Amino acid sequence: MALLDVRDLKTHFFTREGVVHAVDGVSFSVDRGRTLGIVGESGCGKSVTALSIMGLIPKPPAKIVAGEVVFDGRDLTKLGERQLESVRGREIAMIFQDPMTSLNPTLTIGTQITETIKRHFDLSNERARKRAVELLEEVRIPNAASRLDDYPHRYSGGMRQRVMIAIALSCNPMLLIADEPTTALDVTVQAQVLDLLDELRESHDMAMILITHDMGVVAETADEVIVMYAGQVVEQAPVLELFDHPEHPYTEALLGALPQIEGERIREARLTAIPGRPPDLVSPPPACRFAPRCPHAGGDSCTETMPELRELRSGHWVRSAHPTSERAGRPVGASA
Numbered sequence: 001m002a003l004l005d006v007r008d009l010k011t012h013f014f015t016r017e018g019v020v021h022a023v024d025g026v027s028f029s030v031d032r033g034r035t036l037g038i039v040g041e042s043g044c045g046k047s048v049t050a051l052s053i054m055g056l057i058p059k060p061p062a063k064i065v066a067g068e069v070v071f072d073g074r075d076l077t078k079l080g081e082r083q084l085e086s087v088r089g090r091e092i093a094m095i096f097q098d099p100m101t102s103l104n105p106t107l108t109i110g111t112q113i114t115e116t117i118k119r120h121f122d123l124s125n126e127r128a129r130k131r132a133v134e135l136l137e138e139v140r141i142p143n144a145a146s147r148l149d150d151y152p153h154r155y156s157g158g159m160r161q162r163v164m165i166a167i168a169l170s171c172n173p174m175l176l177i178a179d180e181p182t183t184a185l186d187v188t189v190q191a192q193v194l195d196l197l198d199e200l201r202e203s204h205d206m207a208m209i210l211i212t213h214d215m216g217v218v219a220e221t222a223d224e225v226i227v228m229y230a231g232q233v234v235e236q237a238p239v240l241e242l243f244d245h246p247e248h249p250y251t252e253a254l255l256g257a258l259p260q261i262e263g264e265r266i267r268e269a270r271l272t273a274i275p276g277r278p279p280d281l282v283s284p285p286p287a288c289r290f291a292p293r294c295p296h297a298g299g300d301s302c303t304e305t306m307p308e309l310r311e312l313r314s315g316h317w318v319r320s321a322h323p324t325s326e327r328a329g330r331p332v333g334a335s336a
Helices: 046-054 081-087 109-120 125-138 157-169 187-204 215-221 239-244 249-256
Strands: 004-015 018-030 035-039 062-071 092-095 175-179 207-212 224-229 232-238 310-313 316-318
Touching (some): 018 046, 018 224, 046 062, 092 157, 187 215, 215 239, 232 239
Parallel strands (some): 035 224
Antiparallel strands (some): 004 018, 310 316
């Protein structure tokens, strides 16, 4: 049984301009010890999906209007706030996008780590502080004991992100949600943080959801990938299958926008841009939401009816009237 099973989740924002369908029928599951990558451009619903799982969406204006979030056998959407507080941090932890705004600038690093530990465990100040030092050492912060009393501004961006990872791991959660964990970090530090996350996931036997817009990050870290567009899942597949045989035109476009490396050099060619803009989620189109930007759109199947999410091959799902394999004339079950 999956550790997390999200079923037809719908999260809407009720605003003066209308109802924003931010997450509109999203389903996926995550097994213990596995990493699920959620990828898509800004505004596609990745972060709102994560916040919905944690019960952290702003109420009002947001509300989960349908669906289930079944974690370890419990539907989190049915729990009260006090019950959710016992789940957050202890069983499900989250790393947010910007560690500088996530950490309190007026409290020391040690205070912020021990606060989480003491919230869920009956430990003395001394034992909680000892645990905080162990966590900083685990995320490879030098001179951990002496750095515990520093304030966040004394840490670099990469070090602050490591502190956020330490806080997330402080209660040994079963599921870690990492929302754009490498945002605003330089490339070298990004690689270090991703390697650290993967190593800690394995050593702690956690499941992980990695949210990103970077297909390269997904390729190196995830076991399974879902591609989101305009609040919906448009493709889901094992990571190698997705990169070798993308089926949705949006996934093809995302991969086409990546620089191509030949040997030790980047191929000198223009990157493929995706024309147009995502649809307005206050009044989303009733048919395929990518159709206005899709080079393969045509006919009523694209402009009149919403494509169903269907399984083309084992574990490979796509929401498209014209998947790549069918356009290429291959049988639906073929892999090449």
